[in-house]
Amino acid sequence: MTQFTLNDDQIAIRDMARDFAARELAPHAVRWDEEKHFPVDVIRQAGGLGMGGIYVREDVGGSGMTRLDAALIFEALATGCPSVAAYISIHNMATWMIDRFGDEAQRQRFVPKLAAMEHLASYCLTEPGAGSDAAALKTRAVRDGNHYVLDGVKQFISGAGTSDIYVVMARTGDAGAGGISTFVVEKDTPGLSFGANEKKMGWNAQPTRQVIFENCRVPADNRLGAEGIGFKIAMAGLDGGRLNIGACSLGGAQAALDRSLAYMRERKAFGRALTDFQALQFTLADMATELEAARTFLWRAAAALDAQDPEATRLCAMAKRVATDRGFEIANQALQLHGGYGYLADYGIEKIVRDLRVHQILEGTNEIMRLIVARSLVGRSSGN
Numbered sequence: 001m002t003q004f005t006l007n008d009d010q011i012a013i014r015d016m017a018r019d020f021a022a023r024e025l026a027p028h029a030v031r032w033d034e035e036k037h038f039p040v041d042v043i044r045q046a047g048g049l050g051m052g053g054i055y056v057r058e059d060v061g062g063s064g065m066t067r068l069d070a071a072l073i074f075e076a077l078a079t080g081c082p083s084v085a086a087y088i089s090i091h092n093m094a095t096w097m098i099d100r101f102g103d104e105a106q107r108q109r110f111v112p113k114l115a116a117m118e119h120l121a122s123y124c125l126t127e128p129g130a131g132s133d134a135a136a137l138k139t140r141a142v143r144d145g146n147h148y149v150l151d152g153v154k155q156f157i158s159g160a161g162t163s164d165i166y167v168v169m170a171r172t173g174d175a176g177a178g179g180i181s182t183f184v185v186e187k188d189t190p191g192l193s194f195g196a197n198e199k200k201m202g203w204n205a206q207p208t209r210q211v212i213f214e215n216c217r218v219p220a221d222n223r224l225g226a227e228g229i230g231f232k233i234a235m236a237g238l239d240g241g242r243l244n245i246g247a248c249s250l251g252g253a254q255a256a257l258d259r260s261l262a263y264m265r266e267r268k269a270f271g272r273a274l275t276d277f278q279a280l281q282f283t284l285a286d287m288a289t290e291l292e293a294a295r296t297f298l299w300r301a302a303a304a305l306d307a308q309d310p311e312a313t314r315l316c317a318m319a320k321r322v323a324t325d326r327g328f329e330i331a332n333q334a335l336q337l338h339g340g341y342g343y344l345a346d347y348g349i350e351k352i353v354r355d356l357r358v359h360q361i362l363e364g365t366n367e368i369m370r371l372i373v374a375r376s377l378v379g380r381s382s383g384n
């Protein structure tokens with residue numbers, strides 16, 4: 001394929017995910033948000049369709065697809081519910097980390113159930129005192145015979161309390177990025193517990209909790225890769241994760257734009273349909289143009305990651321910022337075009353705005369995306 005044209009397989013993948021979103025997600029999204037319901041049964045159905053290990057190798061049950069395929073799938077899923085789509089994207093990121101950095105025994109042990117979404121996964125990097133500066137994390141993993149003993153608290157962990165598998169970055173060595181290792185921690189491990197479900201502005205169809213380790217003994221066999229490469233593993237996961245979150249913003253924005261158009265054809269003001277006002281037509285034209293520009297750029301970054309281009313990290317950071325900023329602005333414009341009705345929960349537009357807002361914050365804030373790009377331009381200075 002070229003970067004700008006989808007082949008027949010990609011169109012089929014996208015349509016499959018769109019159908020699933022229209023049938024299984026969209027009709028329930030407003031209620032799940034209101035009831036703060038995490039629809040695990042529906043998420044497992046997505047696993048049955050190959051969406052649990054999209055870019056994971058096929059010998060352990062993955063779908064063996066590309067990052068561009070994943071971007072198509074997450075955009076399509078987010079047209080139904082950005083919150084559920086985003087959780088599935090985090091699950092895919094964590095599953096890929098085990099497939100990519102795990103040894104053969106770990107791959108065979110953990111990945112098949114994750115790819116099928118019989119098991120769900122969470123990604124545990126952020127801590128109360130270490131968000132943007134993730135390499136400052138303090139959760140310790142101290143070697144004790146055939147185990148590591150983990151102590152510390154992870155903050156804002158998506159899916160926590162429900163997920164079966166926690167991919168955890170913890171300190172095994174000195175301060176800084178080089179002292180971090182990655183562990184797979186299973187839900188029933190003694191010493192692992194969870195905080196209360198956070199009350200949030202959006203993303204209410206998935207739980208966000210602290211993950212707490214107190215004298216939590218994890219088998220040494222559960223360490224992914226060598227000691228000290230955990231930060232590298234965490235950042236490698238996030239390159240793809242950022243594309244996926246960007247794609248979720250595109251899907252939410254596309255749904256908001258489509259709904260705006262349908263609404264404006266029906267809604268009358270001053271004796272005319274809203275679509276008859278040229279000022280509003282221009283707003284729609286700008287929304288569609290910005291969305292297409294962000295999508296095209298996201299596909300470019302996804303193709304770079306697929307090609308293992310040395311520029312991929314920078315392009316993924318750029319694309320995440322553009323897609324999540326434009327996605328939020330488009331959704332917010334859609335709310336404006338709905339007038340007062342856009343502000344009502346039943347219309348589903350304000351939910352999209354609330355869901356998309358957090359995409360500008362997580363998987364690295366958009367300031368941190370600028371920092372990554374700026375470092376690639378001017379180098380690392382003491383200020384950064």
Ligand SMILES: Cc1cc2nc3c(=O)[nH]c(=O)nc-3n(C[C@H](O)[C@H](O)[C@H](O)COP(=O)(O)OP(=O)(O)OC[C@H]3O[C@@H](n4cnc5c(N)ncnc54)[C@H](O)[C@@H]3O)c2cc1C
Pocket residue numbers: 090122123124125126130131132133155156157158159200203208358361362363364365366367368371384
């Ligand atoms: C709903 C939700 C779900 C999440 N899910 C997960 C998850 O599953 N797993 C996980 O590990 N984490 C998760 N996170 C955490 C998320 O990744 C962090 O919130 C994010 O990285 C920012 O960290 P922080 O909140 O500590 O903000 P801080 O790091 O305290 O930043 C505060 C502000 O300062 C800015 N800032 C900080 N440093 C700089 C700098 N050097 N230059 C310029 N500006 C800077 C930031 O951009 C931000 O605007 C989630 C967060 C939320 C809200």
